[in-house]
Amino acid sequence: IAGITQAPTSQILAAGRRMTLRCTQDMRHNAMYWYRQDLGLGLRLIHYSNTAGTTGKGEVPDGYSVSRANTDDFPLTLASAVPSQTSVYFCASSDSSGAGANVLTFGAGSRLTVL
Amino acid sequence: LAKTTQPISMDSYEGQEVNITCSHNNIATNDYITWYQQFPSQGPRFIIQGYKTKVTNEVASLFIPADRKSSTLSLPRVSLSDTAVYYCLVGTLWVTGGGNKLTFGTGTQLKVEL
Numbered sequence: 665i666a667g668i669t670q671a672p673t674s675q676i677l678a679a680g681r682r683m684t685l686r687c688t689q690d691m692r693h694n695a696m697y698w699y700r701q702d703l704g705l706g707l708r709l710i711h712y713s714n715t716a717g718t719t720g721k722g723e724v725p726d727g728y729s730v731s732r733a734n735t736d737d738f739p740l741t742l743a744s745a746v747p748s749q750t751s752v753y754f755c756a757s758s759d760s761s762g763a764g765a766n767v768l769t770f771g772a773g774s775r776l777t778v779l
Numbered sequence: 780l781a782k783t784t785q786p787i788s789m790d791s792y793e794g795q796e797v798n799i800t801c802s803h804n805n806i807a808t809n810d811y812i813t814w815y816q817q818f819p820s821q822g823p824r825f826i827i828q829g830y831k832t833k834v835t836n837e838v839a840s841l842f843i844p845a846d847r848k849s850s851t852l853s854l855p856r857v858s859l860s861d862t863a864v865y866y867c868l869v870g871t872l873w874v875t876g877g878g879n880k881l882t883f884g885t886g887t888q889l890k891v892e893l
Contacts, residue, residue, distance in 0.1 A: 668822075697881065699883070704885070705885065706866070706883050706884055706885035706886050707823070707866070707883040708882075708883075709881065709882055709883075712881075722882075723882060754822045754823075756822070758881075766811050766813045766828060766868065766870040766881060767813065767825050767828060768815070768823070768825065768881065769825070770822025770823050770824070771822055772821065772822055773820070773821070773822055
């Protein structure tokens with residue numbers, strides 16, 4: 665793999681079910697992010713992580729949780745999915761040093777539909 | 780965090796130069812300005828980044844005036860393949876222990892026609 669790998673590519677989920685979106689990077693970037701993208705609303709930050717072992721809340725964290733057990737992986741969990749969480753989810757990472765902190769590498773996205 | 784404002788959409792023709800301006804009136808001293816490009820069904824892709832004056836790479840130029848309250852992405856001689864959404868992002872340099880909430884606006888939809 666090169667860059668960021670997200671899985672699944674797409675998923676249809678019944679409301680109330682638990683879902684984990686996986687994100688793995690092989691660039692040894694310290695920082696990782698989860699965004700959701702909805703038509704007309706651009707990209708909105710859900711959660712982020714400075715480094716392994718730490719996480720923080722973004723603009724729209726409610727209903728989502730993350731963990732950062734190691735540098736490479738940053739899974740996003742929906743404990744009990746609701747239809748409003750239907751969206752395209754993008755994972756991203758960046759080098760946390762200086763100006764590189766703002767240069768994000770994105771995955772291809774995970775399209776989630778909650779019925 | 781500096782809020783950014785961009786035009787919702789722009790139209791152009793092949794071979795023309797396109798300039799997309801982003802306003803960020805409350806930019807902080809340590810903030811960098813970064814532009815991304817996003818094609819349908821793909822994640823955003825880094826285009827260019829700058830702090831002040833002008834930056835140029837093989838893809839685009841970025842013009843930043845002295846007050847840094849706005850920036851302009853310049854795409855020379857666009858082609859159909861430049862049709863995409865362009866995002867301006869203003870973010871603070873990494874602060875130890877503080878984290879970095881990088882937030883995007885709604886972007887500018889550029890449509891290039893023949």
